[in-house]
Amino acid sequence: MIYRPLPAPVQKALEHIPEDGLDVFLLAGGSIRGVIVQAARLIHQARANHGLSPIETTVLGRGLLTGALHSGGLKGKDRAAFKVHSQGAVGGMSVEANVLGEIRGYLQNSIQEQDIPADIATTGPSHDGRHYRDTLMQISDRILGSGTLSVTRFPEGAREPATSTVAFADTGLDQVFESFYLQSEQVPTRIWTSFAWDDTLMLQSAAGLMLQTLPESPRHSREAFLPIVQYLETLDLRRQLAELSLQGKPASEIARQMFADFDVEIVGSKGIEFFCSCSKDRFGTFIQGLPAADRNEIREHGPFPLDVTCHYCGSRYAFSREELQELLG
Template sequence: MKKIEIADKELVEKINALPKDEMAVFVMADGRIRGALFHGTRFVNQMRAQHNLGILESLVLGQASLCAALMIPLMKGQEHLCWKYDVDGPAAGFSVEADSTGYVRGFLYNEHIPVDKPLENWDLKPFLGTGSMSVSRIHKEDSAPHISTVEVNSGNIAEDLAWYYKQSEQISTAFNTGIQFDRHGRIIGAGGMFLQVMPETGGKNNSGASKSSSSDAEADEQFLGRVEMAFKTAPSLGQWFSECGKIEDIVYGLFREFTPSIALRRDIRYDCPCSEETFANYIKMLPKQERDDILRKKEPLEIQCRNCGSVYTISVEKLQQ
């Protein structure tokens, strides 16, 4: 990927004053709940710079990219996934990819979303509409990806992803994303969080015994209700990180009742493995007639990577090598 530098000096100064981008993966309630909290202010700003997006477009792809980043800790082994969100609203949807090595990339189907009147709030439902989403996963040893598709209609990207996990994987999961803009439309804070309830057989009640009775089931339901309430009372993550809020204060403060423990930290980046060499090799593998048509023009070929916006100018000489 050709990394595009952020030209706004005031924004750069603001970002540099914040804690570094980082994801903290944590567990709590004796392993019954797992989660992750991601500070991604630089991450979302790099995404915006790569695609040169406006405010509304940055909000849509930013939320999608933050959610994709949060799916990385849920991967098993060496895994790559592609999440496609196809809807009938003006935004049309998006395609984002995440890799277990720690990168996310993606693009909007419509990078210039039409707006009929000034935005009154950040509700994306009028721009998303209804449709479907699919997640394809491929592991190192797989010969073909595994694809799951569900219908979506909430108009909320994070809620639709949670619905996918509930329907496709039968696992209760919640996602929360936040992007904070200043009065000039700059992104000054961004972050995301997820919680996932592990199967009941992996949990224990307060006495340490395996759950079995109806009273234990009722207590477990109340316990999950408290977890859900704590999750819903989280501050706006975009605003939190824009004000130099710390990951630890949310994990250990918001969920203190459930004895959380941060298990690991990792870097997540908005990046793409594309390169001039990759595209040149792709062109060389085209059918002979198509390849000859390109070489006959004797002009450099300009190719843009849709996933990251990088533009490569490839000479005819390089394609003949």
């Protein structure tokens, strides 16, 4: 992967917020499982590598945050892939996450101004930036339209991956994933993703929270789950996540503060990052594996250099005529 440099103002801002990370915790005597992530650096790197607008950053960023939240439950060498197929202008997105906290993903299509629902004002931020932040979240809730979410798991040691698919219609991405967990896994789940932007449209914080009942004790879990969710519904949770992140609080401290009345216990932590395993060597191997007719066409007519781009991370690799001749013989 080739990391594109972050703008100097972004690098300076990141000096004052916690490192990206993920914490897994239990509530209510171990009957509820939670995952909380802070991922401002991850989202900034995805934005830089893909060249995303604020709206595109919000849409893809929510998918990346959800991938990070899901990685909190992976074990061994497990990994998971999420594919959203949408009838909306964005077309969909793909996100992958593994047990190491390495997250990557991309949008199927870019989002143009004319793709934004006409009834949502996008004239710019108010003096405190809150109006525009909320507008971006509204747009990301509406831009998908209807479609399907497919989740493919690659468990360590399994002979074949397992894929589950659920349909959705005109709902936000958080709710799409909640529906997946309930319909496919029979696990009641709530997900919140949060972003804070300043008046220059620089991302200041990105955080996510997921709560789930534990399958091994469904009755106890569900009895404890409802009052916690009802409590959270009384809060402006997205705003609270953003504000606590901007105060420099790490994810574990946010969880302890937010759930102080629910017997919170931190049971695991790890780092997360925007990372892709692509490389020029891997693309070279792919070129060598093309059908003979395609290899001959490239060998004779190029183009030179041959530029290839990784969909997942936006890294671009250029193969000169000499490199192609060496690869293709």
